[in-house]
Amino acid sequence: MRPYGYAEDRITIMVEEADVIREAAQRVPAGESLASVCKDFQRREVKTPSGRHWVPTTLRRLLASARGFRVVGTGHHIGRHHGRRRDVVFIERRSTVTGL
Template identity: 40%
Template sequence: MSYLLRPMRADDADEVLTIYQAGLDSGQASFETRAPDWAAFDTGRLPDHRHVAAGPDGSVLGWIAVSATSARPAYAGVVEHSVYIRPDAQGQGVGTALLAAVIASTEAVGIWTIQSGVFPENTASLALHERAGFRRIGTRQRIARHHGRWRDVILLERRSPTIT
Protein backbone atom coordinates (compact mmCIF):
# COMPACT_ATOMS: atom_id res chain seq x y z
CA MET A 1 0.00 0.00 0.00
CA SER A 2 1.29 3.41 -0.92
CA TYR A 3 0.81 6.32 1.45
CA LEU A 4 2.41 9.54 2.59
CA LEU A 5 2.81 10.55 6.23
CA ARG A 6 2.09 14.20 6.94
CA PRO A 7 0.87 16.46 9.73
CA MET A 8 -2.86 16.33 10.40
CA ARG A 9 -4.70 19.38 9.11
CA ALA A 10 -8.09 20.88 9.91
CA ASP A 11 -9.32 19.88 6.46
CA ASP A 12 -8.75 16.24 7.48
CA ALA A 13 -11.42 16.58 10.16
CA ASP A 14 -14.25 14.70 8.45
CA GLU A 15 -12.08 11.73 7.49
CA VAL A 16 -10.28 11.63 10.84
CA LEU A 17 -13.56 11.64 12.76
CA THR A 18 -15.10 9.04 10.42
CA ILE A 19 -12.13 6.71 11.03
CA TYR A 20 -12.38 7.42 14.75
CA GLN A 21 -16.07 6.51 14.75
CA ALA A 22 -15.40 3.30 12.80
CA GLY A 23 -12.91 2.30 15.49
CA LEU A 24 -15.41 3.10 18.23
CA ASP A 25 -18.11 1.13 16.41
CA SER A 26 -15.83 -1.93 16.44
CA GLY A 27 -16.20 -2.06 20.23
CA GLN A 28 -12.46 -2.70 20.63
CA ALA A 29 -10.95 0.76 20.46
CA SER A 30 -12.13 2.86 23.39
CA PHE A 31 -14.66 3.28 26.14
CA GLU A 32 -16.04 6.19 24.12
CA THR A 33 -18.99 5.41 21.88
CA ARG A 34 -19.22 8.64 19.86
CA ALA A 35 -16.39 10.55 18.22
CA PRO A 36 -16.24 14.17 19.40
CA ASP A 37 -16.79 17.11 17.12
CA TRP A 38 -13.68 18.63 15.56
CA ALA A 39 -13.46 21.49 18.08
CA ALA A 40 -13.27 19.06 21.01
CA PHE A 41 -10.86 16.75 19.16
CA ASP A 42 -8.63 19.70 18.26
CA THR A 43 -8.61 21.12 21.77
CA GLY A 44 -7.76 17.81 23.41
CA ARG A 45 -4.68 16.89 21.35
CA LEU A 46 -1.25 18.45 21.13
CA PRO A 47 -0.91 20.17 17.74
CA ASP A 48 2.69 19.17 16.98
CA HIS A 49 2.09 15.44 17.38
CA ARG A 50 -0.82 14.69 15.07
CA HIS A 51 -0.08 12.76 11.92
CA VAL A 52 -2.06 11.14 9.15
CA ALA A 53 -1.22 8.57 6.52
CA ALA A 54 -2.72 9.71 3.23
CA GLY A 55 -3.25 7.45 0.25
CA PRO A 56 -2.25 8.33 -3.33
CA ASP A 57 -5.61 10.04 -3.81
CA GLY A 58 -5.08 12.12 -0.65
CA SER A 59 -7.65 10.25 1.42
CA VAL A 60 -6.79 9.63 5.08
CA LEU A 61 -5.97 5.98 5.77
CA GLY A 62 -5.20 6.45 9.46
CA TRP A 63 -4.22 8.94 12.10
CA ILE A 64 -2.32 9.25 15.36
CA ALA A 65 -2.43 12.01 17.97
CA VAL A 66 -1.26 12.58 21.52
CA SER A 67 -2.74 14.28 24.57
CA ALA A 68 -1.02 15.51 27.70
CA THR A 69 -1.53 13.13 30.61
CA SER A 70 -1.27 15.87 33.24
CA ALA A 71 -0.95 19.62 33.55
CA ARG A 72 1.64 19.15 36.30
CA PRO A 73 5.13 20.23 35.16
CA ALA A 74 6.73 17.00 36.38
CA TYR A 75 4.72 15.10 33.76
CA ALA A 76 5.48 17.41 30.83
CA GLY A 77 7.36 14.57 29.13
CA VAL A 78 4.52 12.06 29.34
CA VAL A 79 1.75 11.81 26.76
CA GLU A 80 -1.04 9.41 25.90
CA HIS A 81 -1.67 8.53 22.29
CA SER A 82 -4.45 7.18 20.11
CA VAL A 83 -3.95 5.54 16.73
CA TYR A 84 -6.82 4.63 14.41
CA ILE A 85 -6.63 3.00 10.99
CA ARG A 86 -9.38 2.94 8.38
CA PRO A 87 -10.77 -0.63 8.30
CA ASP A 88 -9.74 -1.27 4.69
CA ALA A 89 -6.18 -0.08 5.43
CA GLN A 90 -5.55 -2.24 8.49
CA GLY A 91 -2.73 -4.78 8.42
CA GLN A 92 -0.77 -2.91 5.76
CA GLY A 93 1.87 -1.08 7.82
CA VAL A 94 -0.02 2.18 8.29
CA GLY A 95 -0.12 1.86 12.09
CA THR A 96 3.58 1.04 12.26
CA ALA A 97 4.44 4.12 10.20
CA LEU A 98 2.18 6.37 12.27
CA LEU A 99 3.68 5.13 15.54
CA ALA A 100 7.18 5.77 14.18
CA ALA A 101 6.13 9.32 13.22
CA VAL A 102 4.75 10.14 16.65
CA ILE A 103 7.78 8.60 18.39
CA ALA A 104 10.05 10.82 16.29
CA SER A 105 8.00 14.00 16.81
CA THR A 106 7.69 13.51 20.57
CA GLU A 107 11.33 12.59 21.13
CA ALA A 108 12.39 15.65 19.11
CA VAL A 109 10.89 17.88 21.82
CA GLY A 110 11.99 15.87 24.86
CA ILE A 111 8.91 13.76 25.55
CA TRP A 112 10.20 10.62 27.24
CA THR A 113 7.10 8.47 27.71
CA ILE A 114 4.21 7.62 25.41
CA GLN A 115 1.44 5.56 26.97
CA SER A 116 -1.84 4.03 25.93
CA GLY A 117 -4.56 1.77 27.21
CA VAL A 118 -5.68 -1.12 24.99
CA PHE A 119 -8.46 -3.64 25.49
CA PRO A 120 -6.98 -7.15 25.93
CA GLU A 121 -9.17 -8.42 23.10
CA ASN A 122 -7.56 -5.96 20.65
CA THR A 123 -4.69 -8.32 19.86
CA ALA A 124 -3.75 -6.50 16.64
CA SER A 125 -3.19 -3.24 18.54
CA LEU A 126 -1.23 -5.00 21.27
CA ALA A 127 1.04 -6.64 18.69
CA LEU A 128 1.50 -3.33 16.84
CA HIS A 129 2.55 -1.55 20.01
CA GLU A 130 4.89 -4.30 21.14
CA ARG A 131 6.64 -4.22 17.73
CA ALA A 132 7.09 -0.46 18.21
CA GLY A 133 8.84 -0.94 21.56
CA PHE A 134 5.92 -0.51 23.95
CA ARG A 135 5.85 -2.74 27.01
CA ARG A 136 2.96 -3.94 29.09
CA ILE A 137 2.87 -2.20 32.44
CA GLY A 138 -0.10 -4.12 33.75
CA THR A 139 -3.80 -4.74 33.48
CA ARG A 140 -6.30 -2.34 34.93
CA GLN A 141 -9.03 -4.82 35.79
CA ARG A 142 -12.67 -3.86 35.48
CA ILE A 143 -11.63 -0.23 35.08
CA ALA A 144 -14.90 0.90 33.50
CA ARG A 145 -18.11 -0.27 31.89
CA HIS A 146 -18.42 -0.42 28.12
CA HIS A 147 -21.77 -1.22 26.54
CA GLY A 148 -23.01 -2.38 29.94
CA ARG A 149 -20.15 -4.71 30.86
CA TRP A 150 -16.94 -4.30 32.81
CA ARG A 151 -13.79 -4.15 30.67
CA ASP A 152 -10.12 -4.49 31.45
CA VAL A 153 -7.45 -2.30 29.87
CA ILE A 154 -3.81 -3.18 29.36
CA LEU A 155 -1.62 -0.18 30.13
CA LEU A 156 1.28 0.13 27.67
CA GLU A 157 4.19 2.53 27.64
CA ARG A 158 7.22 3.31 25.55
CA ARG A 159 10.11 4.99 27.27
CA SER A 160 12.50 6.84 25.01
CA PRO A 161 15.94 5.27 24.97
CA THR A 162 17.47 8.60 23.86
CA ILE A 163 16.05 10.95 26.49
CA THR A 164 17.73 10.57 29.84
Protein backbone atom coordinates (compact mmCIF):
# COMPACT_ATOMS: atom_id res chain seq x y z
CA MET A 1 0.00 0.00 0.00
CA ARG A 2 1.25 3.46 -0.83
CA PRO A 3 2.17 5.93 1.90
CA TYR A 4 -0.38 8.69 2.47
CA GLY A 5 0.71 11.80 0.57
CA TYR A 6 2.43 9.90 -2.23
CA ALA A 7 1.28 8.30 -5.48
CA GLU A 8 1.74 4.58 -6.15
CA ASP A 9 5.29 5.24 -7.40
CA ARG A 10 6.13 6.47 -3.85
CA ILE A 11 7.91 9.48 -5.36
CA THR A 12 5.20 11.71 -6.74
CA ILE A 13 3.58 13.87 -4.05
CA MET A 14 -0.21 13.98 -3.97
CA VAL A 15 -0.79 17.69 -3.28
CA GLU A 16 -4.21 17.36 -1.64
CA GLU A 17 -2.99 14.62 0.70
CA ALA A 18 0.19 16.55 1.49
CA ASP A 19 -2.01 19.49 2.48
CA VAL A 20 -3.91 17.21 4.87
CA ILE A 21 -0.62 16.10 6.47
CA ARG A 22 0.48 19.72 6.86
CA GLU A 23 -2.87 20.62 8.38
CA ALA A 24 -2.67 17.81 10.96
CA ALA A 25 0.97 18.68 11.70
CA GLN A 26 -0.17 22.19 12.60
CA ARG A 27 -3.36 21.35 14.47
CA VAL A 28 -2.05 18.64 16.80
CA PRO A 29 0.96 20.53 18.22
CA ALA A 30 -1.32 23.54 18.66
CA GLY A 31 -3.26 21.48 21.20
CA GLU A 32 -6.06 19.86 19.21
CA SER A 33 -6.56 16.20 20.04
CA LEU A 34 -5.88 13.42 17.55
CA ALA A 35 -9.48 12.26 17.97
CA SER A 36 -10.81 15.71 17.14
CA VAL A 37 -8.71 15.94 13.98
CA CYS A 38 -9.83 12.43 12.96
CA LYS A 39 -13.50 13.33 13.50
CA ASP A 40 -13.04 16.42 11.36
CA PHE A 41 -11.40 14.33 8.63
CA GLN A 42 -14.30 11.88 8.81
CA ARG A 43 -16.82 14.71 8.49
CA ARG A 44 -14.92 15.99 5.44
CA GLU A 45 -14.60 12.46 3.96
CA VAL A 46 -10.78 12.52 4.12
CA LYS A 47 -9.79 8.84 3.95
CA THR A 48 -6.62 6.81 4.36
CA PRO A 49 -5.04 5.20 1.27
CA SER A 50 -6.99 2.02 2.08
CA GLY A 51 -10.25 3.98 1.97
CA ARG A 52 -10.88 3.88 5.70
CA HIS A 53 -11.61 6.67 8.12
CA TRP A 54 -8.69 8.09 10.10
CA VAL A 55 -8.29 6.89 13.69
CA PRO A 56 -6.00 8.49 16.28
CA THR A 57 -3.44 5.67 16.18
CA THR A 58 -3.07 5.90 12.41
CA LEU A 59 -2.81 9.68 12.48
CA ARG A 60 -0.21 9.52 15.26
CA ARG A 61 1.90 7.12 13.17
CA LEU A 62 1.59 9.38 10.16
CA LEU A 63 2.74 12.41 12.13
CA ALA A 64 5.56 10.42 13.72
CA SER A 65 6.83 9.26 10.35
CA ALA A 66 6.42 12.59 8.56
CA ARG A 67 9.80 13.57 7.26
CA GLY A 68 11.49 16.13 9.44
CA PHE A 69 9.41 15.47 12.55
CA ARG A 70 9.39 13.04 15.44
CA VAL A 71 7.09 12.35 18.35
CA VAL A 72 8.81 13.46 21.54
CA GLY A 73 6.08 12.48 23.96
CA THR A 74 2.43 12.08 24.66
CA GLY A 75 0.30 13.22 27.51
CA HIS A 76 -3.16 14.04 28.62
CA HIS A 77 -4.70 17.47 28.71
CA ILE A 78 -7.86 18.33 30.56
CA GLY A 79 -9.46 20.99 28.44
CA ARG A 80 -12.44 23.26 28.70
CA HIS A 81 -14.63 20.72 26.92
CA HIS A 82 -16.62 19.31 29.85
CA GLY A 83 -13.41 18.47 31.74
CA ARG A 84 -12.68 15.45 29.57
CA ARG A 85 -9.16 14.22 29.01
CA ARG A 86 -7.70 14.64 25.55
CA ASP A 87 -4.67 12.81 24.22
CA VAL A 88 -1.98 15.23 23.15
CA VAL A 89 1.02 14.42 20.97
CA PHE A 90 4.12 16.54 21.19
CA ILE A 91 6.18 16.70 18.01
CA GLU A 92 9.27 18.64 17.10
CA ARG A 93 11.35 19.20 14.02
CA ARG A 94 14.27 16.78 13.74
CA SER A 95 17.74 18.14 14.08
CA THR A 96 19.40 18.68 10.70
CA VAL A 97 22.72 17.64 12.24
CA THR A 98 21.81 14.40 14.02
CA GLY A 99 18.64 13.39 12.17
CA LEU A 100 17.07 12.54 15.51
